[in-house]
Amino acid sequence: MEKPHIMLVDGMAVLFRSYFATAGVGQFFRTESGLATNGVQGFARHVLTAKSLMKPTHIAVCWDMGAHTFRTDMFDGYKANRPAPPEDMVHQFDQAREVSELLGWKNYGEKGIEADDFIGSFTKKWPDEADYTIITGDKDMLQLLNPSVKIAFMKKGFHIYDLYTETRFGEEYGILPEQFADVKAFMGDPSDGYPGVKGIGPKTALQLIQRYGSVEGVLDHLEELKPAQKKKIEEHQDMLALSKKLAVIKDDLQLDVALEEIAVPDYSAELVRLFDEREFRLLARLLEKSFI
Template structure:
């Protein structure tokens, strides 16, 4: 029996990257459309990457994780500033998302949207369950570095490095950062995230955040040690003291939920996917999309 392998794709991450990469310096009316008048630039990138990943990693199970609407997430419901500065998505991207979800259903590829959770939480909970139950490889496809906290002996993230994609494992992460993946949460709590409006600790940058976590392990232990902080970090004491509330709030916001109750009784066999080349070709042709397919 071949080894079972799961591929989880961060849906909006891939679709939006494909859209903006191919829409650069183009107006909406310059973007390619199919015979039905539907935009296709991001769809072509998405499907090319999807089937390339399935072929390259010889996966047996596949799913796409989608976000719910920004205003409906549990983080936004608690903190109204969370991701509040993000701009509305372009209409051609929204249209391609709608087209894509229908096409993936026709292809028999499972899609997961679980209100009020974000795609990160879906990815975290599913990869955690897969690792516990199957104890076999799980590949997360996304360039979102927040997901590095999910790495474990079975879960890796496929990320771009030096213009190539690499399977980035727990051991790779620990060699690079000298902390464990779950401690990445504490680094992010101190750094914050401007794109998501997560404040972090003002004045604490990358040169300070990682050494602090390497030395004190967690945000909680760091603040316990604050009165007697190592002299190396004297410049950070005032900043940490003033930013304590933001540090703990930021840690709450950056922590990915790995225990969504939905997955307690979830049947992992739902994610089994065996590509049927002729069927794939037919569906993509109907959409006016040409991609390079492999012999599955």
């Protein structure tokens, strides 16, 4: 029997991308009451298009549920430099989850936990029984690659993806996917707000992990490093350890979900009518044209 193919969607990444792609050219697709729907309708279109391209048998959408997470408790600066979402976007967070449910895609999220951690835990839920494709724009997800997991990074438009497999990652990086968090620990992540080791960039960070295998391996061989590198690492050793904790995606959440609960649904003309009533007309036409 063919393995189930589960498409895991980084909901907030898709929603933000959809919002800014259209807001940048003034396309907000407002309702009669003036509410913008560009992010929501773009999110749904993106997932529907990915569904058409990737041919999953099952779909789960994972969400960030607020700015405060267990990583914020570890480090106050975590994602602290990210700007507040535009006013026209705030109401679309709840709308997007509602539309996801209407389309038959189950939502997963919890305050204090990031979407990444739900996605990581899903990939461990049925590790030998299913194949996975992750839809995201977040390079941190590379650490989740394995023979059953692929990552489709969103590129231009709705149809273009940069697909990573474990094999491609190994050819490009020369390390195992799970070692990517060690690379991030050294180089830091400006978008997530943690510095890693100041003065060590992506190239040097990768070289260190290629040679020594892990943060701990580098620390065990400090005497072999160039004096300048050794000094930087020693000066920022506490932040190095913390950065690794921040970079590692959790994969041990207890997910109370049965496989049949996330099966790809069928759509009906009733759903088209419902989206028309809610003034999600672009989405209604897309469903009417392509899925009915």
